[in-house]
Amino acid sequence: MIPKQQLAEEQQTGALPAAAEQDSWPEAANQLLKLMMARVNSVLLGKSELVAQVFAALLAGGHVLLEDVPGVGKTLLVRAIARVMGGEFRRIQFTSDMLPADVVGGLVWDGKRGELVFRQGPLMANVVLADEINRTPPRTQSALLEAMEERSVTADGETIRLPQPFMLLATQNPLRDDGTYPLPEAQLDRFMMRLSVGYPSEEDEIRMLEIAPQRLIPEFLRPVIIPEEWLRMQRDAQSVHVHSALLTYAVQVVGATRSAVELELGASPRATRDWIRAAQATAYVAGRRFVVPDDLKITAEPVMAHRFIVNDGAAVSGVCAADVLSRILTAVPIPSAITEGGRRR
Template identity: 65%
Template sequence: MGMAEINSNMPRDNTDELRWPMEPHALLHRMRGKVESVLIGKRDTVSMALTALLAGGHVLLEDVPGVGKTMLARAFARVMGGEFARIQFTSDLQPSDVTGGSIWDVKRGDFVFRAGPIMSNVVLADEINRTSPRTQSALLEAMEERCVSVDGATRRLPEPFMLIATQNPLRDEGTYPLPEAQLDRFIMRLSIGYPAPQDEIRMLGTGSTAEKLESLRPVVVPDEWIKLQQEAAQVHVHDALLAYVVEVAWATRRAKELTLGASPRASRDWVRAAQAKAYIEGRGFTVPDDFKATAAPVLLHRLVLRSGHETGAARQAEVLERIMQSLPQPVDAAGTGRKR
């Protein structure tokens, strides 16, 4: 019997609460291991993507073509179960191609709603920055409110709902920059990078991408994934760590190099990501290292450099690093002391 069958027949107690077949962090490690089996040598990226999705957020994968962005998204969809849909963003894609719309039903003699691909549990928005800003904006409501408004009616998206978007670097021909409001709705921006030579050799000897993805089976079902997300959101965060998050956010808003700093949504996402990281490691409380590890993926894509300053992701990282080093950091998980 496979993991999907075990989990779908998982015993429940009298309160109808899920009983895990293994410790939740072990279940999450199994998910991570399966994704790593198809994206060889990229444990850090896979771990951070798992953290982001467990936190209930959406992930933006930005990198050059051919390094496995689409494969990573498909692999996560496979191990999470649920309904999967892929939207190939092109210059002629319309908002209704994403959200769905009303069509004339000859038999009924009336208009009926036809759901778009956004009405799925795991949605891959492939090459999202190759379509116009008007079509990109169709995702804003879905990403934040978990619903879409079509023809005057608001329709809820299925639960869970996760968007994994890929984009090519903006220097590529035919790309559009994502609006700041949309970037702010991605909990993390991640890059994969080229594989190390030894990992590329292993990759070439393991068969085709399609074969590797086909071999993946769900580790959890949607109800179990929702429960994992709910438990991760209950991980304790000490007041001193919350104060540190706010201090960093305010420092980015005042930084002379930046015209746009971290939003309150960014602060919330940073806390959620740290909670998820702690939960994956089997802890019921966060520690400063959880926030240090998730700071760059959560915050960097939300920072906009002021005109006249050196541009680029490296410069954004330098600004964030300077800010974090300049502020007192909580000493331990309990937040009982602080240090420079």
């Protein structure tokens, strides 16, 4: 936990923004969250919007898929987040010869005890980096399904609970790269958000070259909270108020994806749930106790686009999932009962 004096000092130096507006969360929780993001932003330069999106997904209890070309900072981002959160961090480097037992764990022979004992896999951690997840075949990818949804693993008929909190952040190379396997639809549906890091701006890349190398190493970051504090933040984020009219709006948008002529597969009920939770967490990151329409607009594409399957006819015409979603969001009106601030007239 960060002492109050240090929080005040970092706020005065500009590392921590000022206290939030009316209807905000308690100052201490708001400061801690902003301090965590500030420290991650000090390592991954110029990506404050991406960092806020990742924190929102994790606060909502979801998992994140980072898809981009090599070398833009995907692994760096995850390592930095793991450092500021505290708790246990493990990295799984997926390869083509990896087996499910290498991820989940399994029974091994203990010569001293003369019996089979369970050896824990690398999933037994608070923050897990699944690096280059699409370098391994679908059989091994599917080993993560139970862990991502149920927060448990099953080995030799026994169910073992994972540590709490449990957060999986996976990196993925573009599917055009050699030696990659597409993730199964069931697994994609379990990622709350799919995000792209993108190349840095010219100014940020110059700044990266000017800064001393050790300042860009996540392992030099100090933890801000302990896992129990993060669990409390997750509970707070999930208690953010959502107007009933916004719930109706979300269901209408998701329903439209299921009947869209360009799509073979639209959003699932899990996507609807994740979208609402992501909007709540986005409001929490912004320091609000209620969801506004922009929270849903901002999170729509990261939460839903990766769950769609575009049919062949639309794909040949150059239509992508994001295009379909954009059309639907434009066509479905925001409820008139909602005004700025997310409240009834």
